[in-house]
Amino acid sequence: MLAVPLVFSTCSSTQKTAHRSKKVNILWLFGEDIDPWMPVYGDSTVVTPNIDFLAQNGVTFTNCFSMSPVCSPARSGIFTGAMPTTIGTHNHRSGRTITKRLPSHVQVVPEIFKQHGYYTFSEGKDDFNWSYNWDDYWSGSYTEKKHFGKSGTGSWKNRKDGQPFFGVIELYGGKNNKKPASPISPDKVKVMPYYPDIPSVRQQIADHYNQIKVTDGEIGEIINELKKDGLYENTIIIFFSDNGYKLLRDKQFLYDAGLHMPMIISAPGNPKLLKKSGVREDLMSLLDLTATTLQLAKIKVPEYMESKDVFEKGYHRDFVIAARDRCDFTIDRIRAVRTTQFKYIKNFMTDRPLMQLQYRSHKPAVKAIFKANKEGIPFENEWLSDQRPAEELYDLKNDPFEVNNLANDPNYASKLKELRGILDQWIVSTNDQGQYPESKEQLKAVYDRYGERCINPEFAPFRTIN
Template sequence: MQKTINYTLFGKKLIYIGFLLIGLQSIAQTKAKPNVIIIYTDDQGSVDLGCYGASDIYSPNIDQLAKQGTRFTQAYVAAPVCAPSRAALLTGKYPQKAGVHGNTSHVMGSDGMPGEQYTIAELFKNNNYKTAHIGKWHLGMSKKTGPNAQGFDYSFGHLRGCIDNYSHYFYWAGPNTHDLYENGKEVFYEGKYFPDLASDKALKFVEDHKEHPFFMYYAINMPHYPYQPTKKWREYYKDVEKPRGDYAAFISTIDERIGFLMDKLDALGIREETIIIYQSDNGYSTETRAFGGGGNSGPYRGGKSSLFEGGIRLPTIISWKNTLPKNRVNNEFLMNVDWLPTLANLCELKNIPKDIDGLDLSQMIKNSNSALPRKEAFWKYGNQWAVRKGNWKLIGYPKDTSHKGKLDATEDALFLSNLSEDVSEMKNLAHKYPQKVKELTAAFLQWEFGYEDDVPKKVEIIEHLGKSKKIKSIKELHKKYKNIDVLLDGKRGYKDFRSGQWVGQEGADLAFVIDLKKTQPITTIHLGYLQDPTNWIYPPINFEVSFSKDGTNFNKTTVSNSAIKTTKKGSLTGKLSIATRQKARFVKIHINGFGKIPKNYEGEGNNGWFFVDEIIVE
């Protein structure tokens, strides 16, 4: 006979209260860890916020975020362009170790950051956090390298580097392609303003997970071109000269949406439970599509694509209201790779990866008097590289995309600065402090990705039959590269296609005729070339030569060897050669271009570039 248990009303209440207490305890345990939001803006200048001294930009919400936390003055990113900077942030590694040397391909299905990389999202997810990516990805077009495969439970945004904010099409390399995805599935919101779509998705994610710890990577694709601020902010800056006006309006558009996020956190009562980091991915753009600028690097030289300070030293804030110090300016040296271990320690996460380059700065952030863990940092992008050790910084093959001053390709190939004395980097101290150059060069070479071939060598003049002779093009030159006299100046070019020492062509061939002034024996022709995959530059397929004594009747063409090595990564120079026995005054050279870049190479599907420097006639 089954025994019947009769609960009294009092007993039922006790049981109910017991379950309630257990439930509340469970919720309390679930929420014991803070939420984390990383706001990563795109192509924002070093001083382009009110809290960083910009008097012509209205950014009250971000400025308030700085007052509620710490604003850094020496915060760096690990690369001066979008994709490798993001790879460094998400993995805590230098981009080279993360497998992202430059911007990733826009071609659908192409791989980006290798799937085996362990990301900050995976770390938080493995510690019972809900994770989200909102906004820009730019780290792979294949399923295995997309956001959902890299630790994000939820993802909404575009996979390529930028989109039109209303049509959501990627227009910058044909064919024009729609680029808006939610959890890997293409979605359509024709005519709806992308910053608002992203903001709405971010607010919904926060609200849906208010009772569970979450990590959100909010990758805001502003003020990256196309400059498409809202009408409200365009009107606000109507009297500011363009492109500064449109750029500033875009910053205020960002600020307003960050205000929406802060209001949501306050309304949900979780602002004090949420760590917020704000940082730009690289300096402001001076590209044609950005109308040559709009941003401001303030006292710093350089912008996007440059390893001068203006390309990598950027607005950075951390705020954890009522837990971390507030209204503090921190002048210590840090890098975006440091956020992974720092956040892991602030959130008391388990199983923090060991094979990373980031350093835990949590004690330095909590207490400005604590010892600074970071003493040095390294950068490498294309043929540029830099090392900072203490206050000294050395750049190899520097580029000034801010155009604040001239650089001599030979004299400034190694550029030394003391940042404690001059943050402008306008004066090269390399000749004044040769021992410091040697010390920093040695530090670079000891770095895992620093190679002897990266270090500029003294330019030696090559004496040959064609040096300083007459050369003319018999095919259309690229409009940016018509300085064909450099092909016979006796100098091999540095590993920098922008140095003025190279002649380039995109998706087509080049052809020249050299006049040696008199008929003479010729035994060898060499053609110097550059390879720089991060800029979609590959060796020519080969070159062909024919010879003439009168400049009219040329003999049968001879084909050179092909490039010895066409690598997917890394920058190098090389030579193609032809051995011959001729007597001639005129030499005709036809250089066969790389054409379309094949699959799994940087820039796949686009027209490949090739760059040549010296045509050596022996």
């Protein structure tokens, strides 16, 4: 009489163990160049039902800030769990036409997942600032452009039956040229005080809202595909971006508009995978995506990583560090310390204006801003000056658009000293690689690509040669 219950008990225990040991799928929805102009972040200009759905079934981080305001250093940090300035991946699009390797101790997220039996795929660009073999990280095929790097064409559909996956799907976001069914009109948007209220600026802002609507629709399609393939109940979805939208003072610069990221971690098919929901308002570095992702898959975080698990008990950041170095042919070095209320910015290269020649300088929308400034159209325009302050300090609570520099205000002298000290100590403790010149080989590669646009003095030796 006791044998039957014993058999059932053993079978039930085995089933439970098998269920518990099933590895979770992790899917990164990488929204390139996307600002958090969404209802879940308090902006109701457009509706985003699918992003809202992820938020309702997960955790929304309202104060996530990138470590870099441009794609390749940000991605190089996200995929290694190390600050780009620590491992030498801080200069935009380096290691493309010359050979450049990561430090030997550094591991890459898909590489780690492969070691744990995961199928890994990438659908979209990598944009890593080092040289690598595709098959070491990803399954599936890829294409490659000389200066832009490798882009994957992978999918979870090609894995072995039952094999867990770690996948990255590129949502082209702020670079998406598709139009939503009902686009928002430029006259319905608000213009930031640091831009002139002119048609081209309004159009760019409206374009980005429409790109967010398109991105939201793409997220809905991906969720439906997960359901169709029977993967929805065992997949954690993480939606985020790398840097801000392409507006002139935003992308590539260390103001919040270039660094403030959407970040939603969700398990809509099975809340038990995450066991957490709601809104988190504490400071988060985008770098922390790495450790958090590994821990969600129950994978040990390598000791070298500067990334932290946001769900670990006691998680806390007093500040987030951000860095901007060479972007394309424009050489610069800027660092920022961001706390809950204050932003400190250090401009190391005050011999050149903030808006020195860059990849966007020839574009009509950029020229229109300079023209408006010259014609005296009123807006907060100090960032267009030929003179550049060595330090900037902003009270984000009272000045969210960062237009009132308090660095020379004696009432804020102690705060300035405090944040300056934090940055100085961080530079020393991490051996910030931005304090050293870029290699002659890499600078020559940049010069060979951009030629006469390389006006910074660092390129002078190559102009002489040519």
